[in-house]
Amino acid sequence: MTHIKIVEMDGQLLEGIGSFCLRSKKKSEGYKGKNKWLHQQFEKGLRYVQLVEDHQQVGFIEYTDAEYSSRVVHAEGYIMIHCLWVSAVGKG
Numbered sequence: 001m002t003h004i005k006i007v008e009m010d011g012q013l014l015e016g017i018g019s020f021c022l023r024s025k026k027k028s029e030g031y032k033g034k035n036k037w038l039h040q041q042f043e044k045g046l047r048y049v050q051l052v053e054d055h056q057q058v059g060f061i062e063y064t065d066a067e068y069s070s071r072v073v074h075a076e077g078y079i080m081i082h083c084l085w086v087s088a089v090g091k092g
Contacts, residue, residue, distance in 0.1 A: 002053055009048040011039050037070075044068045051086075059086035 025031060038048060045068060051059040062083040066075035073080060 004051065004053045007050040007052055009038075009050060011042055041068070041070075046082075051088075053088065058088040060084075 038046065041064065042048075044064065046062065046064040048062045049060060050057050060083070061081060063079050063081045066073050066078045066080040069080035070082060071080065
């Protein structure tokens with residue numbers, strides 16, 4: 001039977017579990033830079049949520065209030081999705 005859980009990341013979990021970036025290896029400068037940026041953005045309200053199925057990450061979403069987005073948008077009162085990734089095919 002499949003076991004699915006939703007993990008809301010914070011700085012402490014980020015250090016233990018790590019973030020997921022399809023193109024980055026954990027020891028690469030890009031991965032390290034992304035984690036440093038995530039730590040800074042958590043303090044500004046960034047949310048990073050992983051979807052885990054049977055102990056394997058199968059997706060995540062990274063979002064924040066638009067006024068704190070790393071992209072230039074003028075959308076006060078809205079949420080901005082920075083990144084959305086899903087690997088599970090055929091699950092809806």
